Amino acid sequence: MLDLKGYGPALIDGAIVTLELAFLSLALSVVLGLIGAPAKLSQSRVARGIATTYTTLIRGVPDLVMMLLFYYGGQVAVNMLSDYIWEAYEIDFFFQFDPFISGVVTIGLIFGAYMTETFRGAFLAVETGQIEAARAYGFTRLHTFRRIMLPQMLRHALPGLGNNWQVLLKTTALVSIIGLTDMVRVAEEAAKAERMPFHFFIPVAFVYLALTAGSELFIKWLDKRANVGVVQGG
Amino acid sequence: MPDFIAEWLNQNEIFTAMTIMEYWDGMVTTVHLVFLSLVIGLLVAVPLAILRTVRNPFVSGPVWLYTYLFRGTPLLIQLYIIYYGLAQIEGIQETFWWEIFREPFYPALLAFTLNTAAYTTEIIRGAIISTPNGEIEAAKAYGMNWFMRMRRIVLPSAARRAVQAYSNEVIFMLHASAIASVVTIVDLTGAARNIYSRFYAPFDAFIFVALCYMALTFILVFAFRKLETHLLKHQRPVNG
Numbered sequence: 001m002l003d004l005k006g007y008g009p010a011l012i013d014g015a016i017v018t019l020e021l022a023f024l025s026l027a028l029s030v031v032l033g034l035i036g037a038p039a040k041l042s043q044s045r046v047a048r049g050i051a052t053t054y055t056t057l058i059r060g061v062p063d064l065v066m067m068l069l070f071y072y073g074g075q076v077a078v079n080m081l082s083d084y085i086w087e088a089y090e091i092d093f094f095f096q097f098d099p100f101i102s103g104v105v106t107i108g109l110i111f112g113a114y115m116t117e118t119f120r121g122a123f124l125a126v127e128t129g130q131i132e133a134a135r136a137y138g139f140t141r142l143h144t145f146r147r148i149m150l151p152q153m154l155r156h157a158l159p160g161l162g163n164n165w166q167v168l169l170k171t172t173a174l175v176s177i178i179g180l181t182d183m184v185r186v187a188e189e190a191a192k193a194e195r196m197p198f199h200f201f202i203p204v205a206f207v208y209l210a211l212t213a214g215s216e217l218f219i220k221w222l223d224k225r226a227n228v229g230v231v232q233g234g
Numbered sequence: 235m236p237d238f239i240a241e242w243l244n245q246n247e248i249f250t251a252m253t254i255m256e257y258w259d260g261m262v263t264t265v266h267l268v269f270l271s272l273v274i275g276l277l278v279a280v281p282l283a284i285l286r287t288v289r290n291p292f293v294s295g296p297v298w299l300y301t302y303l304f305r306g307t308p309l310l311i312q313l314y315i316i317y318y319g320l321a322q323i324e325g326i327q328e329t330f331w332w333e334i335f336r337e338p339f340y341p342a343l344l345a346f347t348l349n350t351a352a353y354t355t356e357i358i359r360g361a362i363i364s365t366p367n368g369e370i371e372a373a374k375a376y377g378m379n380w381f382m383r384m385r386r387i388v389l390p391s392a393a394r395r396a397v398q399a400y401s402n403e404v405i406f407m408l409h410a411s412a413i414a415s416v417v418t419i420v421d422l423t424g425a426a427r428n429i430y431s432r433f434y435a436p437f438d439a440f441i442f443v444a445l446c447y448m449a450l451t452f453i454l455v456f457a458f459r460k461l462e463t464h465l466l467k468h469q470r471p472v473n474g
Contacts, residue, residue, distance in 0.1 A: 060448035062409035065423055065440055072436035173308035177416050184310060197318035205307040205315070212306045 007190040007200070014183035015207060021103050021182065022172050026165060028108025033115025038145070040120050051116060058113035064174055066110060071102040071178040099180040103172070111168050118160035122153040155226040162219035166212050173208075183207060248438045253429050260425030261446060267339065267421065268411045271346035272404060278351040283358035284384065297355065304352035309410050313345040317417045338417045346414075350407050357399045361392035394465045401458035405451055412447075422446055 004011060039051035058066075074097040082093045126149055134144040176185035187200040194200070286297040304312065320326065320335045334340050365388050373387045415424035426443035430436055463470075 057448075059405075060451040061444040062412035062423065062447055064412040064415075065426070065444050065447060068423070068427065068430075069436065069440035069444065072430060073440065076436055170308040173310040174413070176310070177413070184308070184314075187311075188314060191314070191318055195322065197315060197322055201311055201315045201319070205303075205311045208308060208311065209303065209306040 004200075004203075005190065005194055005196075007186060010181075010186045010190075011183060011200075011204070014181055014186040017100075017180065018172050018182045018184075021100065021107070021175060021180075022169050024104045025107035025111065025172070026168060028104060029111035029115045029164070029168070030161075032108065032112025033119045036112060036116030037119035037123055040116060041123055055113040055116050058110055063106070063110055063171055064177065067102065067106040067174055067178055070106045071097070071099060074102050074105075099175060099178045102178065103175040103180055107168060107171055107175075110171070111164055114164045114167075115161070118157050118164060119153065121160065122155075122157035123149060125156040126152045155230070158219065158223050158226055162215070162223075165215060165219070169211055169215065170208065248429065248433050248435055249442070256420075256425045256429065257422065257443065257446065260420055260422040260443075261450075263339075263419060263424075264408075264411055264414075264421040265450070267343060267346065267414060267419070268408050271343055271350055271411075272407055274343075274347045275350035275354055278347070279354035279358055280389070282351065282355040283362060286355060286359045287362050301352040301355050304349055305356065309345065309349050310413050310416070312349055313342060313413060313417060316345045316348075317341040338414075338419050342414045342417055342419055346407065346411065349410075350403065353403050353406075354400065357396050357403060358392060360399070361396035362388060364395060365391055397458065397462050397465055401454070401462075404458070405454055408450060408454065409447070 036051045036054065039047040040055075042048060078095060078097050085091050085093050130148055130152060131144060134148040139147065172182065173184045176182050176188065179185075183204050187204045191197040191200040282297050282300070286294050286301070288294050317338065320341055326332050326335070369387055369391060370383065373383045378386065411421060412423040414421045415427055418424075420428065422443050426439045430439035433439070
């Protein structure tokens with residue numbers, strides 16, 4: 001049996017941090033994607049411009065640089081804001097910008113850009129006839145979006161969504177660099193203290209492997225369910 | 235020059251010639267590391283992709299396992315395993331390999347190469363297996379043997395189909411290379427982290443480096459777009 005030299009519970013806690021981080025940033029990125037994709041497809045030039053700038057900026061900068069900017073810069077920004085509020089309104093306001101928050105915000109923002117692209121393609125894949133029919137029934141735009149577009153685009157978005165999730169899961173490893181005690185961080189500390197790198201990193205690598213393999217199966221199952229009513233060609 | 239820029243330049247204490255040189259050296263290291271790992275990775279990936287398409291599971295199985303392991307785990311862990319792990323191998327410190335792997339650059343190069351080779355193998359494999367059957371039949375009808383078919387028909391045709399996905403992999407690799415800074419390599423991100431800690435100026439240090447990466451990314455995107463139009467010249471509409 002694998003002897004983890006007493007680091008077992010810490011590794012399990014780290015794995016929970018990894019999962020929390022992954023799920024929270026997934027939720028944030030899906031929300032951002034659902035805002036970004038309609039913005040990219042909208043007729044308003046301002047909305048399109050903002051969404052395009054967002055996705056281009058994010059895809060041009062490494063994840064780690066973004067994370068360092070948000071982590072180190074976030075605290076400075078919070079301090080500047082609280083100084084300003086103290087001077088202007090004499091309200092004492094402060095919060096610690098911890099690595100967990102900056103991790104969720106950064107990973108969510110990064111994958112929000114990828115989700116925007118995924119959802120944009122999926123929205124475009126919904127037949128225009130469906131939208132025209134909804135409009136002919138007197139659905140408002142919001143109603144059309146919620147009742148017709150959203151349910152139908154999810155089927156097209158699923159493969160891309162699954163792909164983004166797999167990448168996101170592996171990106172969470174980066175939070176160990178800004179000092180969050182996730183699985184990788186615990187393994188790193190243990191490996192250094194015990195001088196046994198293979199002993200600690202390889203099990204952690206297998207946890208990631210199990211997570212990605214498990215998600216792959218789950219996404220396949222979801223995809224099968226979402227496409228129940230679709231007659232596959234060929 | 236607008237006044238506010240002149241004023242900002244006069245007040246600026248961070249972007250001196252010294253720090254600009256640090257960023258420049260960092261950029262050279264980043265480009266060096268990424269370029270070498272991409273080139274070696276591609277050279278490794280082409281034969282592996284061919285092996286991966288072979289029907290015999292004893293040949294394609296190990297390649298599948300390799301790509302599965304390297305694509306299913308974070309690059310950071312692969313880097314840690316190689317960087318910390320190599321030093322722990324019994325007796326390595328007495329061999330000449332130690333001269334090479336003592337520098338953090340080479341373990342990082344090895345990790346990045348193995349990682350990008352795994353992704354590239356899958357990209358090329360996808361392109362190979364989607365070769366239209368007619369092309370292969372025509373090559374066979376001309377009496378080409380397996381090797382010539384691969385070299386003249388399958389691989390060039392696959393390259394055209396793979397270039398789009400491969401350009402994404404190249405950009406992914408450029409961005410992933412930022413983690414080299416955690417094993418004490420002073421690449422672009424490493425330079426930014428040093429400058430941040432010297433001046434405690436997170437916005438200046440990291441926004442500047444973000445712009446550097448963005449410039450590199452756009453150069454790559456532009457170059458790949460050129461390459462794509464070159465490779466797909468025959469598919470262009472006559473009056474396009």
